[in-house]
Amino acid sequence: MEKLSYQEVWNLDKIFSGGSKSSQLLEHIEHLEALIHDLEGVINSFTDHKTTNKLVELVGKMGNTRLNHTQANSYITCLLAQNPKDHDAASLRAKIGQIEARFEKVLSKVKKILSNIDEERWREMLDTKELEGYKFILDEWRENADSHLSEDEASLISDLMVDGYHAWGDFYKGLISNIIVKIRIDGIVENLSVGQAINLRSHHCEEVRKEAHYALESIWKEKEELFAKVLNHITGFRIQVHKKRETKNALESPLKKNRIKEETLNTMWSVINTYKQSFSKYLDRKAEMMGDSSMKSYNFWAPVTNVKQEVHFGEAVTFITDHFSQFGSELGNFVKEAFNQGWIEAEDRPNKAPIPFCASFPATGESRIFMTYSGSFMDMLTLGHEIGHGFHNYAMKSVDGLNKSYPMSIAESASTFCEMIILDASMRKANNKEEKIAILDEKLKRSIMNFMNIHSRFLFEQRFYKERKAGMISPKRLNQLMEESITEAYGGSLDQPSIYSWVWTPHYYITQSAFYNFPYTFGYLFALGFYAKAREKGLEFEEDYLNLLRDSGHMSMEDLVMKHLGEDITSKEFWEKGMELCVKDVEEFLDLTSN
Structure with missing residues (x-):
């Protein structure tokens, strides 16, 4: 490129x-x-x-x-x-x-x-x-x-x-944004932000990945008492409000905010648990390819081939612009406007916040996208993900007043849809087996994040809320809860996980809503469904897609999916369709790496 x-x-x-x-x-x-x-x-x-x-x-x-x-x-x-x-x-x-x-x-x-x-x-x-x-x-x-x-x-x-x-x-x-992480790269000690240090998880050198992992773990251990107080107070406040409002459990409010029935959520997790063994096979195979008997957490994001996975920011812009345009003129024009009008903050520099996001400016009909772009294929996916959020904001421009506000569950569908465009296009452009393996690896990382990592966050939050009702939870106990949740969610297939995930996962500290996790998995599987329809219909799909997004502010998720996809999301069949697509990715990965 x-x-x-x-x-x-x-x-x-x-x-x-x-x-x-x-x-x-x-x-x-x-x-x-x-x-x-x-x-x-x-x-x-x-x-x-x-x-x-x-x-x-x-x-x-x-x-x-x-x-x-x-x-x-x-x-x-x-x-x-x-x-x-x-x-x-x-x-x-x-x-x-x-x-x-x-x-x-x-x-x-x-x-x-x-x-x-x-x-x-x-x-x-x-x-x-x-x-x-x-x-x-x-x-x-x-x-x-x-x-x-x-x-x-x-x-x-x-x-x-x-x-x-x-x-x-x-x-x-403010606390996490001001942390400086000292990491030796190519013999030079560099002072990095948390965001920059986290980006090193996909570095080509295992020693750098490992050093970044343990440098961060050391910082979290040093500051665990402070972070534990913050998390305890946020959760304690919510619990007191729930008591006053006579809410039956901590999930009731997040489910309402996301306009999802508890029956739908339980069905989704049930189907994911049924299919998890396939993804454990992927993790085991990747570990084997890296010379390990089990998947080390600091190697999860590592490249599995020698294929050059560096993507210059300009290359990413060109790739995204070209392939998003093939799905419709409005998406294509939106992307061009975002890049040409300076809507994106991507510079790789210290002293920035670590978490990517897309901010909506409804009064002027614009968005702004924030990330730290360090030049990896994963960064291009993140950029595409946030552009997807921006396109959802664009779709809502014609919607009146209060109906512009849509739940997080459907917001993550639009962003995942754009990730799928990048991954699919990259797979089609792959010149050899090694390139296909590298791209499949990126796809499967996203499946693991949604089916295992997000599930571990969900399990941790459930258990933490239950115990927090009895009083403050110590950092030691938070680590135990985190480790237990990761072990269950990954089926024991992740070695040396970060027991301090409760510290550096910002979603636990977002005060707009508790359980800022399951909507990601919902959105991921939902996006697979309408992405498949988009591939079938081609350019004709864009108007259907825009109508779906515009309806997202004034319908329940069950009604939205029934109206636009004709599917019942309280049934296992709906979720199995998306899971089967992801399992096919595992099978192809295992087949290509069988030697």
Whole structure:
């Protein structure tokens, strides 16, 4: 592939010029505060006059407020990712958090009011033309009202979240972003960020991979008490809120947020457990190829062949642009705009946050993608993954107000879909057996991550919540829970796993939702289903795909899949179709490496 030069540092000034000292941003935040104040007035009026017109006005203002909040919050998130030591941005984060708390108070109040409206009257209101498009989300609000909490209690919880609950999450981000990891590479000791050190897991030299692994483990051990306090306090706060809200278990709220039935989740894990033995065979074979009797965790991401897996950023841009365009003109044009307009921050430099993400800017119809691109094939996959999130945001541009917000479960489907395009195209372009083995290895790593690694996170969180109810959990016990969960999820096929996964896995510290894990596996298997349909239909599929994404903000996952794929996701048959595709990858890998 030709090495073309592309900008690797994003342009945030198009959103708000001036960074954390932006006068435009401050004006936007002032406008947002005015919107919240206006919204609070409308809700008070609606309390006294529960008319359809008042509800229409309320829904419109809530949608507009949330859109403007997302615009500011995403910008501040980007500032802190590119420079975790930006104290002005941290102050702005606190301010935007207070505004979010006020919005959540309004939302809590609205839910409670809606839950008290007579059923017959409620149906009359929803059957009007003005509210027809909001039936799903309004019914969802009504159903999820905090009926067990008084207005004062709900308000107090929102207030405590800002400087308590969410503050712990922000503290974790700052803590891990400021860690320096010293690693010797080619005889030179380098000071790396956590993100850069983690990227070394795919380094061609085993000694470098091993040194990076144990250097990180040493840091986590040194700081385990501090990280354990953060995790205990985040989880402890959630448990207290669950008690107040009389939630039956820790999974209830995440399932509702992801619009998935517990029956669906249990069926998915059941099918995955049935097929796990195949993936253990892959791990055993890969270990054998590397001269080991078992798969060492620090070798999991290692290349299995001598095929050059370096991909220059310019090569990745060209490859992604060419192959995404083959799936539809809108996806192709979106990718070109993202690269040409400076939407992507990919520069490999220290002092950046370690975790890739895609931030949505709905007010201007843009996205921003953040990662550290170090030049590997895996980095190209990560870049494609985050572009998939951006395309989902693009698809929602034509969707009204509150229906723009979609659950994480379907968000991970769009990103996985784009990963599949890259992997499939790479497999078709492979010139020999060695190249095919290398690409299959990358595909299977993703299956392992979703079927085994994500399952270990799910098991750990279940067990941690259960024990945390009785009091604070020590780092030693957290390590034991992590090790037990990894052993069960991997079927004992991973050697020397990181027992400190509970420290460096950021999803445990995300305060927006607990169990920030199972939606990845859901999205992965779901994406396999509609990717197969895309290959069958070719360019004709893009409109169907866009319609599916646009519906993702106002349907349950069960209804969404039934409408667009005609499948019942509470049945084993649906999940088995995706699993069988992944098992075929294992069989092909085993066949190609049989010598």
